[in-house]
Structures are given as C-alpha cells and as structure tokens.
Amino acid sequence: MFERNRSKAVELLARFKDHATGAYYKGFRMLTMGWSDGHTFLPLDFALLSSGKSAINGMNEKIDKRTNGYKRRQEALLSAPQVIVSMLDRALAAGATASYVLMDSWFTHAPLIGEIASRGLDVIGMVKNDNKRFLVQGRKLSLKELYTAASPVQSKKRGILRSIRTELASGIPVHVVFVRHRTKKNEWLAVLTTDLSLSVEDVIRIYGIRWGIGVSS
Missing domain, CATH: 3.90.350.10 (Transposase Inhibitor Protein From Tn5; Chain A, domain 1)
Known part of the structure; x- marks a missing residue:
C-alpha cells in the first residue's frame, strides 16, 4: 500500500482495499521488484499502480506525451503482471542476473x-x-x-x-x-x-x- 488518504487532487489517485485489515484507503498500490541473496535485499525497480475502475482522479491531459512522466502514468494504469514483465526486461537489459x-x-x-x-x-x-x-x-x-x-x-x-x-x-x-x-x-x-x-x-x-x-x- 502507498497511502495518500489526505490527498484530493493527486493525479490517478484511486481507492483500494487493504486485504490485511479489510479497510479501504486512498492512494496507490506500490509494486517493488528487488534482488536478494537471502541476506541482502536490493530494490531494482518499482511502480505506483492506479486503477481505472476505482479511480478518484484522472491524468493531466496537458502532460507532454514524449516524457518519462507520461510513460510512468501510462504504466500506472496497466495490470500488475504487465508491469512485472516490463520490470524484468529493464533489469535484464541493465545487466541484472538471477x-x-x-x-x-x-x-x-x-x-x-x-x-x-x-x-x-x-x-x-x-x-x-x-x-x-x-x-x-x-x-x-x-x-x-x-x-x-x-x-x-x-x-x-x-x-x-x-x-x-x-x-x-x-x-x-x-x-x-x-x-x-x-x-x-x-x-x-x-x-x-x-x-x-x-x-x-x-x-x-x-x-x-x-x-x-x-x-x-
């Protein structure tokens, strides 16, 4: 969970259920991929995921579609499995092995x-x-x-x-x-x-x- 319960105007803000407590929160789901040898954990990539079904706010339509910021917003609307594949490709392209x-x-x-x-x-x-x-x-x-x-x-x-x-x-x-x-x-x-x-x-x-x-x- 990445909570933003006090936020009102954050782009792509959405409503999610915390499955551990059953309560709902405003914010994002944070997906993290890391590398570990069993002793050390090194974060390699992450994404804040929104939701098209439970969205509170949409995307700023004025953002330049050539920017990385736009790509990150587009990524936030993908399903977690789709994002995981992109994360793996980025990690492998950067030379990570596992x-x-x-x-x-x-x-x-x-x-x-x-x-x-x-x-x-x-x-x-x-x-x-x-x-x-x-x-x-x-x-x-x-x-x-x-x-x-x-x-x-x-x-x-x-x-x-x-x-x-x-x-x-x-x-x-x-x-x-x-x-x-x-x-x-x-x-x-x-x-x-x-x-x-x-x-x-x-x-x-x-x-x-x-x-x-x-x-x-």
Missing part, C-alpha cells in the same frame, strides 16, 4: 509464468487455491484435487507434506510442493516451481527468502 523469480500467490498464474520462463528464468511462487487447473494424466485437476493425487513426502523438514510433478493448463511443466500451514495446522499451502531439478526442501528453502523479504518490509 536464478529464480520469487512471487506470492497474487502473481503465480500461467500467463506470467510463461512470460518469465520465455526470458530464461525459473519461477518459485505460492499458489492460490482458486479455479486453476493442473494436468495429470490427461485430467484437469483443481489444487485441492492435486493435493489428493500428490505423493506423501518423507523429509527431515517437518511440515513438508506432499509433492507432485504436473503441468499448468498452458502446458508448462511444474513441481508443486504442499506444506503445512504454520498457523492453521489442519490446512496446507502450495508452492510451485518451474525448476524440476530442485528437491522439495530446496523449493521451500528458496521460497522462504521471499517470505522473509515480505515480513521484514
């Missing part, structure tokens, strides 16, 4: 995963239990059905429950690891990766880097 793109369940969807994979990067991300479908032996399974089809894991790491290799509906091969929910012991969470060479322990360990960044920020 082994994985880590992201939470807001972004772990097949179209964005495909865009990232096409740039030679692997994805590790939390999977939201929604209407996604995974392909297993010609059948399309929901995440809950995929959990039932997955094999139990024997691991020294407590909390790792099951794993399965499957495909997204778009045909991208992935490995999904199921872990016990930390605060809701009767529930589970799912983490997906496009790197099929990783062990279940490594999938969870690497994704933990993103979790640490999110908590500390």
Whole structure:
C-alpha cells in the first residue's frame, strides 16, 4: 500500500482495499521488484499502480506525451503482471542476473509464468487455491484435487507434506510442493516451481527468502 488518504487532487489517485485489515484507503498500490541473496535485499525497480475502475482522479491531459512522466502514468494504469514483465526486461537489459523469480500467490498464474520462463528464468511462487487447473494424466485437476493425487513426502523438514510433478493448463511443466500451514495446522499451502531439478526442501528453502523479504518490509 502507498497511502495518500489526505490527498484530493493527486493525479490517478484511486481507492483500494487493504486485504490485511479489510479497510479501504486512498492512494496507490506500490509494486517493488528487488534482488536478494537471502541476506541482502536490493530494490531494482518499482511502480505506483492506479486503477481505472476505482479511480478518484484522472491524468493531466496537458502532460507532454514524449516524457518519462507520461510513460510512468501510462504504466500506472496497466495490470500488475504487465508491469512485472516490463520490470524484468529493464533489469535484464541493465545487466541484472538471477536464478529464480520469487512471487506470492497474487502473481503465480500461467500467463506470467510463461512470460518469465520465455526470458530464461525459473519461477518459485505460492499458489492460490482458486479455479486453476493442473494436468495429470490427461485430467484437469483443481489444487485441492492435486493435493489428493500428490505423493506423501518423507523429509527431515517437518511440515513438508506432499509433492507432485504436473503441468499448468498452458502446458508448462511444474513441481508443486504442499506444506503445512504454520498457523492453521489442519490446512496446507502450495508452492510451485518451474525448476524440476530442485528437491522439495530446496523449493521451500528458496521460497522462504521471499517470505522473509515480505515480513521484514
């Protein structure tokens, strides 16, 4: 969240819901991309996102369309996955390198995963239990059905429950690891990766880097 609750005339000001509290605020969504080695976090790019549906103010029509300021305003009206692809392209063009793109369940969807994979990067991300479908032996399974089809894991790491290799509906091969929910012991969470060479322990360990960044920020 990037709150501007006292503002009235800020360009592209919009109304958003804070999903942590359920309250609404005026401002923007701030999307940040950074690089981390597990110890240090370096911000590489960011964007303030507005909304066409819940906009309070529009864009200044007099702004010069040749300027970077205009481009930033145009970017603010794009969807977050579209902006993420632009961020990745800018980072790669500037010489940044990485082994994985880590992201939470807001972004772990097949179209964005495909865009990232096409740039030679692997994805590790939390999977939201929604209407996604995974392909297993010609059948399309929901995440809950995929959990039932997955094999139990024997691991020294407590909390790792099951794993399965499957495909997204778009045909991208992935490995999904199921872990016990930390605060809701009767529930589970799912983490997906496009790197099929990783062990279940490594999938969870690497994704933990993103979790640490999110908590500390």
